[in-house]
Amino acid sequence: MAYPTLKVTYFDSPGRAEFVRLALFVANIPFEDERLTGEQFGARKQSLPFKQLPTLTVNGEVHCQSHAMARYAGSLGGLYPASDPLASYRIDEVLDADKDVVNALIAALFHPDATQKPALIKDLVENKLPVMLPCIEARLNSTGKYFLGDKLTIADIALYLMWKTLASGHWEGIPSTIMDGYPRWKAIAQAVEAHPRIQEWNAKHPAH
Structure with missing residues (x-):
């Protein structure tokens, strides 16, 4: 092609x-x-x-x-199955939820007022993420290796990147254990991470 x-x-x-x-x-x-x-x-x-x-x-x-x-x-x-409206809708739903989490992270972690950041991060970890993350986990209710079964989609890549970000332990005030308790999400993230092309990319970009 x-x-x-x-x-x-x-x-x-x-x-x-x-x-x-x-x-x-x-x-x-x-x-x-x-x-x-x-x-x-x-x-x-x-x-x-x-x-x-x-x-x-x-x-x-x-x-x-x-x-x-x-x-x-x-x-x-x-x-991205553009020819399947419902499948693409389900992917878009995950992507929009992912964007909500990203925006919440940015608002707290990169707040310009350093005096407010600790309280914002505390609210993020104790109040916002405990509501947002279980909602995403609940939507990952299909069977198979990935979100929509056994075929990788961009939703799986987004889920993997968010898992990797939150579980990294690199962010101030966000414990690396914050993703514990989301087994389906973890399984999808691990499946994506094991994909040969993802492994190849990560090997070429170790700082990531």
């Missing part, structure tokens, strides 16, 4: 671009992995559609919004 010429542009970190990078890499779709410094981003910022990263350049045309980018990548690579 002939793919369009693709370039993912972000900083030299996983962040919001890792979802798109993995969706393309797992599907064996060639892409340029462009990683900018803060200075390079500053010089380019005003030319970007939403003045932010990541971007996905498709045949020279720049596009934005990481989940839209991942859906496009998934459609190209067979990881």
Whole structure:
């Protein structure tokens, strides 16, 4: 299959671009992995559609919004069943829930007022995440290796990345045990992590 010429542009970190990078890499779709410094981003910022990263350049045309980018990548690579409205709806539901968690994390962990951060992180860990995470676990009620059975989708990649983030122990005030008690989510994350292409990516990017 002939793919369009693709370039993912972000900083030299996983962040919001890792979802798109993995969706393309797992599907064996060639892409340029462009990683900018803060200075390079500053010089380019005003030319970007939403003045932010990541971007996905498709045949020279720049596009934005990481989940839209991942859906496009998934459609190209067979990881997003656009021809099955209900299956794609279920994937979108997981992606939107994932985005809610990400936004909650950012609001607490990157709050500009350092004096408020401890209270915000405490509220996140004790009140917000204990409501949000069980809701996601409850929606992972299908059988099989992955979220929708035995075929990997972009929902599984999103679930894996969120699991990896929350269980890492790298974030101030968030215990590495916070994902204990979500067995289905854990099983999906472990299945994704064991995927040969994910292992290959992680071996090439050990700092991630």
